[in-house]
Amino acid sequence: MSGITSLQTRSVRVLLAALLSLFITVLAIGPAIAQFEPIEGAGGAPSDADTLSHLVVSELVTGGASASDEFVEVYNPSPDALPLEGLELIYVSASGATVTRKAAWIAGAPLVPSGAHWLVANAAGLYAPMADTTYANGLAATGGSVALRIQAATTAIDAVGWGTATSTWLEGLPAPAAPAGSSLERLPGGAAGSGQDTDDNSVDFVMRASPDPQNAAATPIASPSPSATPSATPSPSASATPGSTDPPSPSPSPSVTPSSTPSPGPISIAEARTLPDGTVATISGVALSDSDFTDGGGCLVDESAGIAVLLSSGTFARGDELLVTGTVGDRYARARCDPPRRR
Known part of the structure; x- marks a missing residue:
């Protein structure tokens, strides 16, 4: 530089x-x-109004009637559109020994609007026709991780591990492995969006018997607006006490401090x-x-x-x-x- x-x-x-x-x-x-400071609710815990500023994995299915019936859903919980450009979605085996790219977004990739989704699915499975991006080969139902990261990075923007996952590509403890045909969905889920991120997959995800994949064409979920900064409450001016009035002292002129060229x-x-x-x-x-x-x-x-x-x-x-x-x-x-x- x-x-x-x-x-x-x-x-x-x-x-x-x-x-x-x-x-x-x-x-x-x-x-x-x-x-960005969290908005605290009762008891000091983060409230539902907390707003994340990054894309998250919001729902995934690791297999259904066919092992290829699987998808990974990406969601934007931020109040602003976020880019996919320069990111990739990887699958990591349970032990962490194998890392496989499932999707990558090059220059010119679209933004994900606030509250919107992007669906990545197995090209041979049930969800491929509605997917925005498809991949080959599958996810292990018993355990593994998926992570959204900057391409070739060693850390994730967001990661989800399930079942027997023991690699570093997860947050906290892994979520339970979902039965065939069921999904793991990030809370709160559904029409409330998937904005919970405590950095613990076992806390942030629950099993859903009926998956609800949403792609880029789905109606965006209303996301919370950034909390407004409260304005200072002006303090009341002191009233003058009747009596002799002292002549007002002249206010000093503010000095101008020269600043460097902006x-x-x-x-x-x-x-x-x-x-x-x-x-x-x-x-x-x-x-x-x-x-x-x-x-x-x-x-x-x-x-x-x-x-x-x-x-x-x-x-x-x-x-x-x-x-x-x-x-x-x-x-x-x-x-x-x-x-x-x-x-």
């Missing part, structure tokens, strides 16, 4: 990053500005991806995963597109909002931004 300028904020973490489709040095605005305002990720090499760009978005990527990194998205960030230093958490500035370059036929080199 070259030509980095500092950003003034209450808490700033400097990250040097390479992007999957744009590789860029990252300046992450810290938790005081960027961290960086250009952020542009959309989709627009940044079209810039030629050597162009300095500033973008902002939400981290779909934490910074523990293949070589240290994560995934940044806005309403237009998504970008993977590969860090050489620093960290950020899933759900952080990042402001990134850097110079567009090229790597493996994909754009990136390099850190400055010492001469």
